[in-house]
Amino acid sequence: MAQATNRRSSESPATPAVKRELGRGERVVAGVYRLRLPLPWPGVPHCNAWAVRAGDGFVLFDTGMHQPDSLADLERALAMCNLRLEDASLVVCTHAHSDHYGQAATVVERAGCELWMHPNHEHMRRMAEDPAALLARRLEVARQSGVPEEPLRRYAAERARRETGVAAVVEPDRELLPGLSIETDLGEWTVHETPGHAPSHVCLFQPERRMLISGDHLLGRISLFFDYGYTPDPVGEFLQSLENVERLGARLCLPGHGRTFTDVHAHIRGNRTLVDERLSATLAALAGGPLTAFDIAPHIYGGSLAPANAHRLLSEVLAYLAHLEAVGSATRIPGELERWTA
16 A cells, blocks of 8 residues: 555656637727637647628628538637628638638638638648658758757657648638738728748738738737748848838737737837847857858857757757848858858
Protein backbone atom coordinates (compact mmCIF):
# COMPACT_ATOMS: atom_id res chain seq x y z
CA MET A 1 0.00 0.00 0.00
CA ALA A 2 2.80 2.39 0.94
CA GLN A 3 4.52 1.52 -2.34
CA ALA A 4 1.44 2.47 -4.34
CA THR A 5 1.08 5.75 -2.42
CA ASN A 6 4.70 6.70 -3.14
CA ARG A 7 4.29 5.99 -6.85
CA ARG A 8 1.28 8.27 -7.10
CA SER A 9 2.95 11.07 -5.17
CA SER A 10 5.90 11.09 -7.60
CA GLU A 11 3.66 11.58 -10.63
CA SER A 12 2.78 15.04 -11.93
CA PRO A 13 -0.78 16.15 -11.19
CA ALA A 14 -3.19 15.65 -14.05
CA THR A 15 -3.38 18.60 -16.42
CA PRO A 16 -6.85 20.12 -16.21
CA ALA A 17 -8.83 19.88 -19.42
CA VAL A 18 -8.94 23.13 -21.36
CA LYS A 19 -12.49 24.14 -22.15
CA ARG A 20 -12.98 24.34 -25.90
CA GLU A 21 -13.96 27.74 -27.22
CA LEU A 22 -17.24 28.12 -29.06
CA GLY A 23 -18.15 30.47 -31.88
CA ARG A 24 -19.55 33.78 -30.66
CA GLY A 25 -21.22 36.66 -32.47
CA GLU A 26 -21.74 40.28 -31.49
CA ARG A 27 -22.97 43.51 -33.07
CA VAL A 28 -20.21 46.11 -33.53
CA VAL A 29 -22.20 48.92 -35.17
CA ALA A 30 -25.55 48.86 -36.93
CA GLY A 31 -25.33 46.30 -39.73
CA VAL A 32 -21.84 45.00 -38.82
CA TYR A 33 -21.26 41.84 -36.76
CA ARG A 34 -18.10 40.27 -35.38
CA LEU A 35 -18.02 36.47 -35.63
CA ARG A 36 -15.37 35.14 -33.23
CA LEU A 37 -14.40 31.64 -34.41
CA PRO A 38 -12.17 29.16 -32.51
CA LEU A 39 -8.69 28.15 -33.71
CA PRO A 40 -6.55 25.20 -32.54
CA TRP A 41 -3.30 27.18 -32.29
CA PRO A 42 -1.50 27.94 -29.00
CA GLY A 43 -1.50 31.68 -28.40
CA VAL A 44 -4.02 32.32 -31.21
CA PRO A 45 -7.29 30.99 -29.80
CA HIS A 46 -9.64 32.57 -32.32
CA CYS A 47 -10.02 34.55 -35.52
CA ASN A 48 -12.67 37.00 -36.70
CA ALA A 49 -15.04 36.84 -39.62
CA TRP A 50 -17.26 39.86 -40.28
CA ALA A 51 -20.87 39.87 -41.44
CA VAL A 52 -22.14 43.10 -43.03
CA ARG A 53 -25.81 43.48 -43.89
CA ALA A 54 -26.61 43.68 -47.61
CA GLY A 55 -30.26 43.74 -48.69
CA ASP A 56 -32.06 40.60 -47.55
CA GLY A 57 -28.79 38.90 -46.55
CA PHE A 58 -25.22 39.77 -45.67
CA VAL A 59 -21.69 39.75 -47.05
CA LEU A 60 -19.35 37.42 -45.13
CA PHE A 61 -15.79 38.73 -44.92
CA ASP A 62 -13.55 35.71 -44.15
CA THR A 63 -14.80 32.31 -43.04
CA GLY A 64 -12.67 30.86 -40.25
CA MET A 65 -10.73 27.60 -40.38
CA HIS A 66 -12.10 24.19 -41.38
CA GLN A 67 -11.84 21.79 -38.45
CA PRO A 68 -14.17 19.55 -36.43
CA ASP A 69 -17.26 21.53 -35.38
CA SER A 70 -16.10 24.63 -37.29
CA LEU A 71 -19.30 24.94 -39.28
CA ALA A 72 -21.36 24.62 -36.08
CA ASP A 73 -19.24 27.39 -34.52
CA LEU A 74 -19.85 29.66 -37.51
CA GLU A 75 -23.59 28.97 -37.45
CA ARG A 76 -23.71 29.54 -33.69
CA ALA A 77 -21.95 32.91 -34.06
CA LEU A 78 -24.32 33.93 -36.87
CA ALA A 79 -27.39 32.87 -34.87
CA MET A 80 -26.29 35.14 -32.01
CA CYS A 81 -26.56 37.99 -34.54
CA ASN A 82 -29.92 36.77 -35.90
CA LEU A 83 -28.28 35.70 -39.16
CA ARG A 84 -28.40 32.39 -41.09
CA LEU A 85 -25.60 30.92 -43.17
CA GLU A 86 -28.00 30.36 -46.06
CA ASP A 87 -28.54 34.14 -46.31
CA ALA A 88 -24.88 34.91 -47.13
CA SER A 89 -25.04 36.70 -50.48
CA LEU A 90 -21.26 36.83 -51.02
CA VAL A 91 -18.05 35.55 -49.40
CA VAL A 92 -15.02 37.87 -49.53
CA CYS A 93 -11.65 36.58 -48.28
CA THR A 94 -9.01 39.09 -47.16
CA HIS A 95 -6.32 36.48 -47.92
CA ALA A 96 -5.84 32.79 -48.60
CA HIS A 97 -4.66 31.51 -45.22
CA SER A 98 -6.57 28.63 -43.66
CA ASP A 99 -8.02 30.68 -40.78
CA HIS A 100 -9.56 33.16 -43.23
CA TYR A 101 -10.35 30.96 -46.25
CA GLY A 102 -10.63 27.46 -44.75
CA GLN A 103 -14.44 27.18 -44.75
CA ALA A 104 -15.02 29.06 -48.01
CA ALA A 105 -15.91 25.93 -50.01
CA THR A 106 -18.48 24.84 -47.43
CA VAL A 107 -20.07 28.28 -47.10
CA VAL A 108 -20.45 28.97 -50.84
CA GLU A 109 -21.96 25.51 -51.33
CA ARG A 110 -24.46 25.96 -48.49
CA ALA A 111 -25.41 29.54 -49.37
CA GLY A 112 -25.17 29.22 -53.15
CA CYS A 113 -23.18 32.47 -53.31
CA GLU A 114 -19.96 33.60 -54.98
CA LEU A 115 -16.45 33.80 -53.55
CA TRP A 116 -14.26 36.84 -54.27
CA MET A 117 -10.53 36.68 -53.49
CA HIS A 118 -7.23 38.05 -54.78
CA PRO A 119 -5.83 35.99 -57.69
CA ASN A 120 -2.34 35.58 -56.16
CA HIS A 121 -3.37 32.62 -53.97
CA GLU A 122 -0.91 29.97 -55.15
CA HIS A 123 0.49 29.75 -51.61
CA MET A 124 -2.84 28.37 -50.43
CA ARG A 125 -3.22 25.96 -53.32
CA ARG A 126 0.21 24.41 -52.72
CA MET A 127 -0.56 23.92 -49.04
CA ALA A 128 -4.05 22.47 -49.51
CA GLU A 129 -3.41 20.23 -52.53
CA ASP A 130 -0.02 18.79 -51.57
CA PRO A 131 0.78 19.39 -47.88
CA ALA A 132 3.52 16.72 -47.94
CA ALA A 133 5.42 18.58 -50.67
CA LEU A 134 5.05 21.86 -48.79
CA LEU A 135 6.35 20.26 -45.60
CA ALA A 136 9.33 18.81 -47.48
CA ARG A 137 10.13 22.25 -48.85
CA ARG A 138 9.87 23.85 -45.39
CA LEU A 139 12.22 21.22 -43.97
CA GLU A 140 14.71 21.83 -46.77
CA VAL A 141 14.67 25.59 -46.14
CA ALA A 142 15.01 25.07 -42.37
CA ARG A 143 17.90 22.64 -42.82
CA GLN A 144 19.68 25.06 -45.16
CA SER A 145 19.04 27.83 -42.63
CA GLY A 146 20.96 25.93 -39.94
CA VAL A 147 18.19 24.23 -37.94
CA PRO A 148 19.61 21.02 -36.35
CA GLU A 149 18.25 17.63 -37.42
CA GLU A 150 16.65 16.55 -34.14
CA PRO A 151 14.19 19.47 -33.83
CA LEU A 152 13.51 19.13 -37.55
CA ARG A 153 12.47 15.50 -37.04
CA ARG A 154 10.14 16.50 -34.20
CA TYR A 155 8.66 19.31 -36.27
CA ALA A 156 8.13 17.00 -39.25
CA ALA A 157 6.38 14.38 -37.11
CA GLU A 158 4.10 16.97 -35.52
CA ARG A 159 3.23 18.70 -38.82
CA ALA A 160 2.50 15.41 -40.57
CA ARG A 161 -0.36 14.80 -38.13
CA ARG A 162 -2.02 18.16 -38.79
CA GLU A 163 -4.90 18.78 -41.16
CA THR A 164 -4.62 21.62 -43.66
CA GLY A 165 -7.56 23.55 -42.21
CA VAL A 166 -9.04 23.97 -45.70
CA ALA A 167 -12.31 22.17 -46.49
CA ALA A 168 -11.56 22.12 -50.23
CA VAL A 169 -9.85 24.31 -52.79
CA VAL A 170 -12.46 26.53 -54.43
CA GLU A 171 -11.44 29.13 -57.00
CA PRO A 172 -12.79 32.68 -56.67
CA ASP A 173 -15.66 33.68 -58.94
CA ARG A 174 -14.17 37.17 -59.21
CA GLU A 175 -10.64 38.45 -58.67
CA LEU A 176 -10.52 40.84 -55.72
CA LEU A 177 -8.53 43.70 -57.23
CA PRO A 178 -8.55 47.52 -56.98
CA GLY A 179 -11.45 48.94 -58.94
CA LEU A 180 -13.86 46.29 -57.67
CA SER A 181 -16.27 47.30 -54.91
CA ILE A 182 -18.54 45.35 -52.58
CA GLU A 183 -22.09 46.65 -52.10
CA THR A 184 -23.59 46.54 -48.58
CA ASP A 185 -26.20 48.44 -46.59
CA LEU A 186 -23.36 50.56 -45.19
CA GLY A 187 -22.31 51.58 -48.71
CA GLU A 188 -19.52 50.40 -50.99
CA TRP A 189 -16.32 48.82 -49.72
CA THR A 190 -13.28 49.47 -51.91
CA VAL A 191 -10.45 46.97 -52.47
CA HIS A 192 -6.83 47.78 -51.57
CA GLU A 193 -3.94 45.38 -52.22
CA THR A 194 -1.85 44.92 -49.07
CA PRO A 195 0.68 42.11 -49.69
CA GLY A 196 3.37 41.29 -47.12
CA HIS A 197 1.62 39.10 -44.60
CA ALA A 198 0.49 37.02 -47.58
CA PRO A 199 0.75 37.54 -51.36
CA SER A 200 -3.05 37.40 -51.62
CA HIS A 201 -3.78 39.97 -48.92
CA VAL A 202 -6.24 42.81 -49.42
CA CYS A 203 -7.97 45.26 -47.10
CA LEU A 204 -11.52 46.55 -47.61
CA PHE A 205 -12.41 50.19 -46.88
CA GLN A 206 -15.75 51.93 -46.43
CA PRO A 207 -14.87 55.59 -47.13
CA GLU A 208 -17.99 57.39 -45.78
CA ARG A 209 -17.78 55.64 -42.41
CA ARG A 210 -13.97 55.30 -42.62
CA MET A 211 -14.12 51.64 -41.60
CA LEU A 212 -11.35 49.19 -42.52
CA ILE A 213 -11.60 45.40 -42.68
CA SER A 214 -7.90 44.72 -42.23
CA GLY A 215 -7.53 40.91 -42.23
CA ASP A 216 -4.08 40.20 -40.77
CA HIS A 217 -2.44 43.35 -42.12
CA LEU A 218 -3.29 45.26 -38.94
CA LEU A 219 -4.22 43.41 -35.74
CA GLY A 220 -5.40 44.46 -32.31
CA ARG A 221 -1.89 43.84 -30.94
CA ILE A 222 1.27 44.46 -32.93
CA SER A 223 2.19 41.07 -34.38
CA LEU A 224 4.13 40.21 -37.52
CA PHE A 225 4.13 37.25 -39.88
CA PHE A 226 5.42 37.06 -43.45
CA ASP A 227 4.54 34.20 -45.78
CA TYR A 228 8.14 33.74 -46.92
CA GLY A 229 9.12 32.09 -50.19
CA TYR A 230 6.43 33.30 -52.60
CA THR A 231 7.58 36.85 -53.38
CA PRO A 232 11.10 38.35 -53.38
CA ASP A 233 10.62 40.87 -50.54
CA PRO A 234 7.53 40.41 -48.31
CA VAL A 235 8.87 42.88 -45.71
CA GLY A 236 9.22 45.59 -48.34
CA GLU A 237 5.71 44.80 -49.57
CA PHE A 238 4.36 45.01 -46.02
CA LEU A 239 5.96 48.42 -45.41
CA GLN A 240 4.52 49.74 -48.67
CA SER A 241 1.11 48.30 -47.72
CA LEU A 242 1.26 50.21 -44.41
CA GLU A 243 1.74 53.42 -46.40
CA ASN A 244 -1.17 52.58 -48.69
CA VAL A 245 -3.51 51.93 -45.75
CA GLU A 246 -2.30 55.01 -43.87
CA ARG A 247 -3.44 57.21 -46.76
CA LEU A 248 -7.02 55.91 -46.39
CA GLY A 249 -7.51 57.65 -43.05
CA ALA A 250 -9.47 54.83 -41.40
CA ARG A 251 -11.05 55.55 -37.99
CA LEU A 252 -12.35 52.09 -37.08
CA CYS A 253 -10.50 48.86 -37.82
CA LEU A 254 -12.14 45.43 -37.96
CA PRO A 255 -9.11 43.08 -37.68
CA GLY A 256 -8.72 39.38 -38.43
CA HIS A 257 -7.84 38.64 -34.78
CA GLY A 258 -8.70 40.52 -31.60
CA ARG A 259 -11.12 43.33 -30.94
CA THR A 260 -11.93 46.37 -33.06
CA PHE A 261 -9.79 49.46 -32.50
CA THR A 262 -9.88 53.15 -33.42
CA ASP A 263 -6.23 54.17 -33.06
CA VAL A 264 -5.45 52.94 -36.57
CA HIS A 265 -2.52 55.28 -37.20
CA ALA A 266 -0.90 54.30 -33.89
CA HIS A 267 -1.07 50.65 -34.96
CA ILE A 268 0.53 51.52 -38.30
CA ARG A 269 3.35 53.35 -36.52
CA GLY A 270 3.75 50.44 -34.10
CA ASN A 271 4.15 47.97 -36.95
CA ARG A 272 6.74 50.17 -38.65
CA THR A 273 8.66 50.55 -35.40
CA LEU A 274 8.72 46.80 -34.75
CA VAL A 275 9.91 46.04 -38.30
CA ASP A 276 12.67 48.68 -37.94
CA GLU A 277 13.76 47.25 -34.58
CA ARG A 278 13.99 43.72 -35.96
CA LEU A 279 15.83 44.80 -39.09
CA SER A 280 18.33 46.68 -36.89
CA ALA A 281 18.77 43.62 -34.66
CA THR A 282 19.38 41.47 -37.75
CA LEU A 283 22.04 43.86 -39.04
CA ALA A 284 23.69 44.06 -35.61
CA ALA A 285 23.92 40.26 -35.52
CA LEU A 286 25.44 40.14 -39.02
CA ALA A 287 28.14 42.60 -37.97
CA GLY A 288 29.73 39.76 -35.98
CA GLY A 289 30.39 37.69 -39.10
CA PRO A 290 28.51 35.34 -41.43
CA LEU A 291 25.56 33.65 -39.73
CA THR A 292 22.70 31.35 -40.68
CA ALA A 293 19.10 32.46 -40.17
CA PHE A 294 18.90 30.01 -37.25
CA ASP A 295 21.95 31.70 -35.64
CA ILE A 296 20.35 35.13 -36.06
CA ALA A 297 16.97 34.30 -34.47
CA PRO A 298 18.12 34.57 -30.79
CA HIS A 299 19.58 38.03 -31.53
CA ILE A 300 16.11 39.19 -32.60
CA TYR A 301 13.80 37.35 -30.22
CA GLY A 302 16.05 36.89 -27.18
CA GLY A 303 15.87 33.10 -27.05
CA SER A 304 16.08 29.94 -29.09
CA LEU A 305 13.26 28.79 -31.35
CA ALA A 306 10.61 26.59 -29.73
CA PRO A 307 8.54 23.98 -31.58
CA ALA A 308 5.37 26.07 -31.25
CA ASN A 309 6.87 29.13 -32.94
CA ALA A 310 9.84 27.83 -34.95
CA HIS A 311 8.28 28.00 -38.43
CA ARG A 312 6.79 31.44 -37.88
CA LEU A 313 9.95 32.99 -36.47
CA LEU A 314 12.29 31.39 -39.01
CA SER A 315 10.06 32.66 -41.84
CA GLU A 316 10.22 36.11 -40.29
CA VAL A 317 14.04 36.05 -40.02
CA LEU A 318 14.38 34.93 -43.64
CA ALA A 319 12.02 37.72 -44.71
CA TYR A 320 14.17 40.32 -42.88
CA LEU A 321 17.30 38.95 -44.55
CA ALA A 322 15.64 39.04 -47.98
CA HIS A 323 14.66 42.67 -47.41
CA LEU A 324 18.15 43.65 -46.29
CA GLU A 325 19.51 41.93 -49.40
CA ALA A 326 16.99 43.82 -51.57
CA VAL A 327 18.11 47.19 -50.18
CA GLY A 328 21.81 46.30 -50.41
CA SER A 329 22.50 45.92 -46.67
CA ALA A 330 23.12 42.16 -46.51
CA THR A 331 24.65 39.52 -48.74
CA ARG A 332 23.67 35.88 -49.08
CA ILE A 333 26.53 33.33 -49.04
CA PRO A 334 25.28 30.21 -50.83
CA GLY A 335 26.26 26.74 -49.66
CA GLU A 336 24.94 23.62 -48.00
CA LEU A 337 24.31 25.94 -45.05
CA GLU A 338 23.17 29.33 -46.32
CA ARG A 339 24.89 32.12 -44.42
CA TRP A 340 24.48 35.86 -44.50
CA THR A 341 26.81 38.80 -43.92
CA ALA A 342 26.37 42.56 -43.62
